[in-house]
Amino acid sequence: xxxxxxxxxxxxxxxxxxxxxxxxxxxxxxxxxxxxxxxxxxxxxxxxxxxxxxxxxxxxxxxxxxxxxxxxxxxxxxxxxxxxxxxxxxxxxxxxxxxxxxxx
Numbered sequence: 001x002x003x004x005x006x007x008x009x010x011x012x013x014x015x016x017x018x019x020x021x022x023x024x025x026x027x028x029x030x031x032x033x034x035x036x037x038x039x040x041x042x043x044x045x046x047x048x049x050x051x052x053x054x055x056x057x058x059x060x061x062x063x064x065x066x067x068x069x070x071x072x073x074x075x076x077x078x079x080x081x082x083x084x085x086x087x088x089x090x091x092x093x094x095x096x097x098x099x100x101x102x103x104x
Contacts, residue, residue: 002030002076005083007056007092010037011075022077026063026091035076038091039067049090056081065094 002008006027013020014042027038040051040061049061083091 001036003026003082004029004075005088006052007040007043007051007083008035008037009073009077009080010039011077012039012069012071024057024061024080025069026083028068028091028095030073033073034070036068039064039069041067043056049087049094051083051087055084055087058065063074063091065091065098 004027008025008027010025011020012023012025021097024040026040028036028038030036039040040063041048041058042059042061044060044062045048046062048066049065051057051061051063053060
């Protein structure tokens with residue numbers, strides 16, 4: 001059972017190509033065998049929420065909240081680690097901030 005805040009390794013299709021790669025991602029929620037995830041990149045030039053090796057990442061990375069996907073649960077290879085409560089709250093706050101535009 002995947003939990004919000006789990007960092008997973010999953011097959012993800014990129015938006016600018018048909019290529020599918022195994023990539024890390026953060027689980028936002030799971031529903032009916034589908035998983036909504038936020039992509040993670042080791043490109044520290046990209047904007048997002050930092051994720052460090054000390055927190056469990058293989059490399060210092062960035063959680064990209066502008067890079068959301070819905071994937072089949074079958075595309076998840078494994079769970080790597082879970083975000084801390086503080087980091088999950090930061091993800092929540094930033095997502096709510098982005099979605100606030102819908103409220104106006």
